[in-house]
Amino acid sequence: MNAQAPAREGQEVARKEMTGAEMVVQALKDNGVKHIFGYPGGAVLPIYDELFQQDDIQHILVRHEQGAGHAAEGYARSTGKAGVMLVTSGPGATNAVTPLQDALMDSIPLVCITGQVPTTLIGSDAFQECDTVGITRPCTKHNWLVRNVNQLAAILHEAFHVATTGRPGPVVVDIPKDVQFAKGIYTPPQTAPRTSYRPRVEGDQDKIRAAVQLMATAKKPIIYSGGGVINAGPAACQALRELVELTGFPITSTLMGLGAYPASGKNWLGMLGMHGTYEANMAMHDCDVMLCVGARFDDRITGRVDAFSPHSKKIHIDVDPSSINKNVHVDLAIIGDAGRVLEDMVRLWRAGAKADKAVLAPWWEQIGKWRARNSLAYKPNDDVIMPQYAIQRLYALTKDRDVYITTEVGQHQMWAAQHYGFEKPNRWMTSGGLGTMGYGLPAALGVQIAHPDALVIDIAGDASVLMTMQEMSSAVQHNAPIKIFILNNQYMGMVRQWQQLLHGNRLSHSYTEALPDFVKLAEAYGCHGIRCEKPGELDDAIREMIEVKKPVIFDCRVANLANCFPMIPSGKAHNEMLLPDEATDEAVANAIGEEGRALV
Template identity: 85%
Template sequence: MTGQALERQSHEATINQMTGAEMVVQALRDNGVEHVFGYPGGAVLPIYDELFQQEDVQHILVRHEQGAGHAAEGYARSTGKAGVMLVTSGPGATNAVTALQDALMDSIPLVCITGQVPTSLIGSDAFQECDTVGITRPCTKHNWLVRDVNQLAGVLHEAFHVAQTGRPGPVVVDIPKDVQFARGAYTSPQTAPRTSYQPRLQGDQEQIKRAIELMAGAKKPVIYSGGGVISAGPEASHLLRELVELTGFPITSTLMGLGAYPASGKNWLGMLGMHGTYEANMAMHDCDVMLCIGARFDDRITGRLDAFSPDSRKIHIDIDPSSINKNVPVEVPILGDCGRVLEDLVRLWRAGAKADKTGLRPWWEQIEKWRARDSLAYKPSDDVIMPQYAVQRLYELTKEHDVYITTEVGQHQMWAAQHFGFEAPNRWMTSGGLGTMGYGLPAALGVQIAHPNALVIDIAGDASVLMTMQEMSAAVQHRAPIKIFILNNQYMGMVRQWQQLLHGNRLSHSYTEALPDFVKLAEAYGGHGIRCEKPAELDDAIREMIEVDLPVIFDCRVANLANCFPMIPSGKAHNEMLLPDEATDEAVANAIDAKGRSLV
């Protein structure tokens, strides 16, 4: 830092004397924060007192700290900005751990501010004390315990930088109560000390040229995109679409990457992985060149690692160096921001690569044969609502709206991914890596706060949604008209499916015998309740849900024992899928190893 800059910082510090609590609120302003999701407690009362005395930052009172975290995740995923949560010490911090780990797994930028007991009491087992830094170290990108008020502003600015830069993720700033009361020097983001965290954004040009050469010579290529494309911003999704158009390559996506390429696009294969389409998984298995962009080769995608895409030459673009060659060895690693690398790929392809789309014709003919299997087919019914039909009708009746979808976790999540067509990024909020039941309702609250005029729908399961149902109260309080569309089969559906297929149909504790009356529950919270049991009545009920300007719980009674197919049994390869018309006893038996053990 130059002498002039040091002098300017010293002058600013002199005139910007404030309490630690005031610093927190000012840092939120300076980092563009408009909403904070939180729950008060003794160790953060000074911060809450400052929030009360200003109007720039709106606080959203949730009913549980886990709900605050998921709401902040939904806010972040739908806006591209960091979500912010504020919780007290001890149980406030520990209740946030699930959301922090969820955000870490799914690369969601989240800033969690926690209160801590006074510095003089740290380590004494004081009331509502816990080792927040120790507890959250493995479930955050970074965390800080701030013992000096004069360092607080710089730490807060660095926290936002770390959360949003490189591979996004959650951070924690733990602030003792006496530091919140103490007075010190506030520094703005422009004059705060420069952070040492500077991830590499630009890809290596020689590696990008190697990737172009591989792609140009491919006879059976596939593009495999992930959530990293969406995290890189709207321009990255635009460039991805341009690359697909230029090359003529087929494209598939992870659960977290849905919407980066439109579901209506002619090159779209559907989602891949454990419950992906037949054509996507077979293309991944048989391809000769794989371009992986912003995905991490996780186990839900790869199936059996030693049988994953055995004959392909792999290109991997990722901003996180630890993700490259971690699970799957690749021939061309490209470290950098997905958007910037895609920009280079498109530029170099335009400059010299020849798109031999005629040479890809045999590959596309094979893909069309796989598509003809219609792996997402199901048997319709006039008597009972099939869950797939419910999602399809929900999509058709909402696609002209400004719609955002969240989900809980389980069968309904996979049906939503399979049958709801996403045309744009940042419209799909779900818990991918951690698979957190209870995610969808508070995430919907966060999305609705960010987009007050949008139609926000949580496609939920009857078991998952009960884990955070109390956030309906927060939705009513803050006039957030979220729609909770429950595919109610009275089971923990995915657990029940695995028990049926791999555990001799011994349904151990996966049936819910005391479900609430969801219509009355909605009304008890001050919302609107709807129940639908007949396919013929479904469209009108969905229209009613859309038109009501209140939080809605929609109890959609679906077939109790419907299974989610296609499915790759854990431990199997992509070309060993169970399809709806192949789920025979013999096929299921093949999903169990020679010693009779489940491969889940």
Template identity: 90%
Template sequence: MQEMTGAEMVVQALRDNGVKHIFGYPGGAVLPIYDELFQQEDIEHILVRHEQGAGHAAEGYARSTGNVGVMLVTSGPGATNAVTPLQDALMDSIPLVCITGQVPTTLIGSDAFQECDTVGITRPCTKHNWLVRDVNELAAILHEAFHVARTGRPGPVVVDIPKDIQFSTGTYTPPQTAPRTSYHPRVHGDAEAIKAAIELMKTAKRPVIYSGGGVVNAGTEASLLLRELVNLTGFPITSTLMGLGAYPASGENWLGMLGMHGTYEANMVMHDCDVMLCIGARFDDRITGRIDAFSPNSKKIHIDVDPSSINKNVRVDIPIIGDAGTVLEDMVRLWRATAKADKDGLKPWWDQINRWRSRNSLAYKHSDDVIMPQYAIQRLYELTKDRKTYITTEVGQHQMWAAQHFGFEEPNRWMTSGGLGTMGYGLPAALGVQIAHPDALVIDVAGDASVQMTIQEMSSAVQYNAAIKIFILNNQYMGMVRQWQQLLHGNRLSHSYTEAMPDFVKLAEAYGCHGIRCDKPSELDAAIKEMIETPGPVIFDCRVANLANCFPMIPSGKAHNEMLLPDEATDEAVANAIDEKGRMLV
């Protein structure tokens, strides 16, 4: 133990918790911490251009590495600007430590300059938060913050530090001697429940494995165990948006993503299965569709480290609370000891699955005159699949096309905003990924509307020579909004068309990076190669078909077997998909 100021404790705690990079923006209430950062070289601070960008960059850093992401912001608007990435991280289970400055303790509650109730504001959007009132408690709180963020179901935490606490002197407590936290999530699943799950799986004639982001969060070993379980059982497997990459897209048992814009075969399997093994997913509305029609004839096994996720949305038959990797290890061991794959018994099920696959639900009409967005993603995948590639996205049609047409073979290579659906996520997330993996190819698949919400972070990319590639599917619309307006609101395109678009090539040049524009399918490959081979940051303006729609699609409030497929998306089919009140809720 040693005496130091609160600001020194912050930097030492970051160092002791293995932090190499933090993302932040200075302000009056955190200047003592910034002064300490200036006087050391162990931790690199990445200066963003907006606090929201700091949070999303920390999310991308965390998701791509499996480590805790760290952001540092000032009081008042600095803290309130962090709310969006905190909620985003909470919904997508991303480990994040947000350190905020606060006005001196003597001024709290006085409406002082740049004061806000940070703890009150962030309580609903964090796993836990702290207001530090004693410098001698600061180190222990910081260590606990990292523990809470990374264990159990990962998530964001906030440590709010008044300015006088940063100046005060106290005793620093190293992590190994700090008081033990009371937060002890359950890691090992109940042995009897796991045994019952295996027994149920043995009887399955129409099984499916439904995996989610929890498998990715559990580490690389969990993904390997998932693949082993699929090989041992012979079961088909599908995944949520957040779970892509845990099982390889090239795997023969892969059904593709399920849910609102999932494949026909994945959704039909989920509807008709008799045994469902859900691992690290939470049965959210984008997956289930109509709850009372969701997988109506199946027995459900649910593995999740978060007890509150069990039976929250869907009642299950065998709940197993525990870490996905630990439970999968037990399941693999028990299956090896007591069971074997029943290929003959599962053959009728696979025959049916292959009939569903033959519908080719991701098909689209190719054009030699205009770049189809699906084609753009396919070519991007083919030209980057042999590289160490990380993909981030904004939110909208381009996000779904990337999920559908870019094949992910490994976990932690796909960073997207799933639960909150945050426009503007992808560019700063790409910055965070690139800082974590400086030699990798990092591409933000963006929309022309979403990317403008945090476009200023290109300045940070240039400053730190982070060679991110911003691949914009530019259709001149807020594409997903326009699609819903076309299908459900009489094609009344209320404010979904952008009439004053920037020249993205000139914008790239203004930021000091490289700009590319392409609008011809015949020139697309060469343009993508130019983007890849350019050493610094790039903005790629890929002009795609303006009115392409994203299919398949399960209309909200409909069951999995009521999908709209590309060749069925007629006006009549859409009319039949609308509910009895004449509307379909987003």
């Protein structure tokens, strides 16, 4: 009896005539949306008028459409649900391109609804017109231009389905203004036509058995996990942890995969890749069996592809068939949802395979020697705050709280990944594939809206954070007490580092000579400002930041010329890392060479 109630309710809604604008709001409700991030304009005013007349969905007014997109990304990444943004036509849509591409590269489910000029004006170069579908086709999973109001509801439901299933990603629904005014029949999700998009989620059982058998023969194995494990949900992360425990294998992760396996876990090697740990990269290079789960072998991970893990048998689990053999040829490919495949692997391993600690003992002994190099070490300084120390103290003082971390892009991002330990999934929001400066502040806003009682911290750089600083106004308006922890070295740090190492220390336009007073800027926005310059004062300043019940801009003055190591120079293999104690300018120049210089 109760099971039939939703269907009757849905049929009642289905018989109701609505305007296109009413359909948009109803479709959002029917797809479980509670928050959207947007900025109004002429081509979406009918939708905004409908939003004004309801209380089920909260609209978060941002200050720039890019901010809306990154906030929606943060919301999605921290909840596992689709993030939703609403923008107007023309410049509203074009300002959304950066977050759309960011979400595409990092597999973030994002539904972007854009206004469009009336259908009669499309193609006439009307005011605030652009070819939104054409512009966004390369940076979305799919997009639609809705010309018929009676197709609008079904398209909106399909948009949520496409964004959230298979490999998640962004979609765009472009709605002309006359379609928003037009009346038609609303179709609820349960009676809407089924989409043809049906990604494969169940892995081939024969291939899964073959993978487990190959893993059981390994003497120098490694598990390499990525953001796809987190996208697959909590059960996938739990299955990954169980598999590590059962096999006794070491595990490493991409930047986007941090938190799927706990940083405190005994099998954790740290992040791998260009600024990963020595032990993770060396283990990847020397392993004999590699299990890659939900990662795509991107260039920041592989280094020189023809020298990447040259002696290993590679198993690749991914829900996206196009990721298989795209960058690195693998020996065994399993297409399917990471969580389901990992659960099958755990079941098969429990049924037959057993971890032989004696076989793996020499491998762990070698890993221990690599760990002893202490590749994340840095020289402490009693007079100046070292950026690594700032992250370590931030972690020590926040790790026992309900905390979510976002970042901008650059040195501070890598230091955060290296020195902030993530025990849970969905607690780390960063721009991986696109490397979008300005991502972290609006992403923190989205995370805080999703988790109003949590501690949300954007670990920022002084250059990146200025790109979307206006969103502090949004945080104040919506009572979102985000904390912006700026590692202020007065440079575009990663740019300066590469200029030092690759371009004869010619610092071309990487020094910011006119930075604002961040404390006064905070006060201008109605936030709380903090400045700290001495290591001995840092803990008290961080505690103050945590306890303030409003948005905070924390100006943490760090060593100006600190470099981020370890580092795999461009064009080099994993076993050619530069460690902090080896990284003189001459050594770096020799290591990189002309070939590496050309690849940067």
